[in-house]
Amino acid sequence: MTLRALSELSAEQARSVEWLAFDLDDTLLDHGRLGLEAFAALHALAAGGVRLVAATGRPSGFAEVVARQWPVTAAIAENGAVAWTRDETGRVRVSDDTSDELRVARRAELLAIAAEVRERFPEIDLADDNWARRTDVSLDIGEHRRVPPDTVEAARALASSLGARTFASSVHVHLTFDASDKATGFAALVRRLGFDAASIVPNAAFVGDSGNDAPAFAAFGLTFGVANVRTHLSKLPVPPMFVSPSEMGTGFAEIARRLLELRS
Numbered sequence: 066m067t068l069r070a071l072s073e074l075s076a077e078q079a080r081s082v083e084w085l086a087f088d089l090d091d092t093l094l095d096h097g098r099l100g101l102e103a104f105a106a107l108h109a110l111a112a113g114g115v116r117l118v119a120a121t122g123r124p125s126g127f128a129e130v131v132a133r134q135w136p137v138t139a140a141i142a143e144n145g146a147v148a149w150t151r152d153e154t155g156r157v158r159v160s161d162d163t164s165d166e167l168r169v170a171r172r173a174e175l176l177a178i179a180a181e182v183r184e185r186f187p188e189i190d191l192a193d194d195n196w197a198r199r200t201d202v203s204l205d206i207g208e209h210r211r212v213p214p215d216t217v218e219a220a221r222a223l224a225s226s227l228g229a230r231t232f233a234s235s236v237h238v239h240l241t242f243d244a245s246d247k248a249t250g251f252a253a254l255v256r257r258l259g260f261d262a263a264s265i266v267p268n269a270a271f272v273g274d275s276g277n278d279a280p281a282f283a284a285f286g287l288t289f290g291v292a293n294v295r296t297h298l299s300k301l302p303v304p305p306m307f308v309s310p311s312e313m314g315t316g317f318a319e320i321a322r323r324l325l326e327l328r329s
């Protein structure tokens with residue numbers, strides 16, 4: 066399946082977008098930093114009536130800040146395991162059906178698995194954002210470390226053999242016992258907000274770049290990759306429908322601009 070250029074997006078497709086979920090690292094963010102163009106694009110989409118949902122593998126604690134400060138309806142964290150939303154009183158709260166006690170116990174088990182992985186593959190480090198995580202433990206493969214792809218796959222296989230599910234983004238490998246992903250996390254979020262997920266998800270848009278976005282590329286009705294998605298196509302059973310000319314935050318802004326042009 067070939068990736069289509071943004072110019073091939075139809076006005077009908079653009080007008081159908083009520084919800085847009087987006088990845089953070091290397092999609093909205095440029096190597097971890099939020100650029101002016103990308104942040105302006107978020108505000109323009111929100112002003113254009115699009116409900117925005119950040120969907121990241123980053124920690125629950127980061128998503129709380131996004132939900133509090135950015136023009137979004139919600140922020141999904143840790144690859145779908147939890148989401149932060151604003152309630153009717155204006156307070157931002159996390160949704161997690163699992164108790165704090167069980168979360169603490171599970172993280173201890175995941176840290177033990179991470180220790181075994183790091184003992185076998187010393188080039189892999191713990192990610193520096195684990196302090197803000199609630200449901201998973203993350204390993205640095207591309208943020209401050211450069212770990213070869215075959216080592217990443219071997220580390221994931223070891224973690225799986227020890228009982229963890231794994232996700233790989235462009236920067237991290239995540240170890241978790243949760244069954245969620247960005248697509249099921251989005252569906253759970255819209256249900257909690259009182260909408261019918263079965264009708265929302267097939268009509269919602271998603272923008273992403275790498276392997277942990279694969280479930281969303283397969284589930285959402287309208288999908289976009291930023292240009293750097295091309296380097297991750299081998300990890301995407303279903304590729305995005307459209308691709309932006311530019312990488313990361315500039316690519317996100319191109320997608321937003323095209324959507325808004327066609328809707329006006």
Ligand SMILES: [Mg+2]
Nearest residue numbers: 088090091274
């Ligand atoms: Mg990403």
